[in-house]
Amino acid sequence: GAVVSQHPSRVICKSGTSVKIECRSLDFQATTMFWYRQFPKKSLMLMATSNEGSKATYEQGVEKDKFLINHASLTLSTLTVTSAHPEDSSFYICSASSSFRGSEYREQFFGPGTRLTVL
């Protein structure tokens, strides 16, 4: 299957700082990337959908000025958590999907996730 990487895998930062998380599709072009947040014992919560070259579409309740998403190329999307606070501590997962793969279904390929801890 296709490979999606995330960097960093873990990050600890001080409250008030900004953190950037990268999501890369390594062997395919991802026309659409998704950013999820997962709380312990809860399902994945979709934060936003980004299509290459256009602005991200944020889910209701997600602050777009706090969670900045950039999908500048077909292989890279970034999520920047601005002015992070302890309540932003979570597991952030990206996924990528492509309409070019010609597969019979639009599978999402997940990155390994980034564990963010805000002190």
Added chain:
Amino acid sequence: GQNIDQPTEMTATEGAIVQINCTYQTSGFNGLFWYQQHAGEAPTFLSYNVLDGLEEKGRFSSFLSRSKGYSYLLLKELQMKDSASYLCAVEGDSNYQLIWGAGTKLIIKP
């Protein structure tokens, strides 16, 4: 509204068979996915159903009934490594977006 229901937790014995059910009510349906997620890791794809019926893939099978808004994941010959959360997700109306269930934590006992 959109809703996906799964049991919170199930326990089974190594070598046995377990069925994890998923019911959904969504606006639109373009397919149903099952993912496996080990603690602290991202989900991994298990199966995809868009037509009614049973899809078999090794020890794992997935069933779909669109008229009933129902799916199940069947795991055979359970192994200790199958201890994980199993997430049911439906692709609804929106472009590629998945609606996720809360996941079923499966505990395998020797």
